Amino acid sequence: MLDPSGGAQHVWSYLCSGDDREGRVVRLNMKEAQDRQKSYADRRRRELEFQVGDRVYLKMAMLRGPNRSIAENKLSPRFMGPFPVVERVGPLAYRLELPEIMKAFHKVFHVSMLRKCLHPTEELVARIPEDLQPDLTVPAVPVRILERREKVLRNKRIPLLRILWDCSGSTEETWEPEAKMKLKFRKWFDKQVEE
Missing domain, CATH: 2.40.50 (OB fold (Dihydrolipoamide Acetyltransferase, E2P))
Structure with a gap:
């Protein structure tokens, strides 16, 4: 039935060839496992979409650097902002209006780096230090x-x-x-x- 000289690649191609009953069972079980894992991941996933003018928080994780950064504090805030959305660049990317002190940042961010500001008058969560270096660290x-x-x-x-x-x-x-x-x-x- 199987040629031992073919190795694992031969066995896999045999099981997935589609002309045998075992291969169909393996493919069906793999599809079920993939669908189950996808459903687990999709439970926590939200479709985020922002409009121009919306105010959003920016994740502080991007402020990490090789030196001491402003995000290295043990109880530092997870987000900073809010910043207004200037433009939608793609289906999952937005351009933000950042203050002059953050000019070292690229102004386009993936939707996973943003959180919607729920209250329009909320103030800054994290203070942006005056001596923020171009490599996004604070001495x-x-x-x-x-x-x-x-x-x-x-x-x-x-x-x-x-x-x-x-x-x-x-x-x-x-x-x-x-x-x-x-x-x-x-x-x-x-x-x-x-x-």
Whole structure:
């Protein structure tokens, strides 16, 4: 019936050839499984459509960058805006009117990056920092060391520092490895140790 030298490709082509009963059963079962998975995915999917002039929120996930970004705060907002829709570019893309400080952004966004603003007078959810860099990051400057501790692993100890950061006016505290702080902020670290 099956030639063993043909391998898996031969078996698959035999099962899917359509001239045998087993192949039809396999195709039918695969179609049922695909339809079931599609129905699960479609339950949560919504058809979003915006009109010119609608106000929408923009997902903050796009503000992530290689350095500290404004979206790196642990409890940062998920969306920023609202921004008015200027034009519908395609079936799933919209052009937004962004403030001058966000000129580094491309102004066309996929519908999955947008949420409709339900109340017309809602204000900005997330403040756009004045020192937003072209790579969409905000410089974070260490202010001082608040606390020291060691993380003990099986065969080594990692010294950690609790650092108070100044992120364009807002403050944030994070635990950072001491070695990383020595590398990135050498002069600042030496000054902190002297004090």
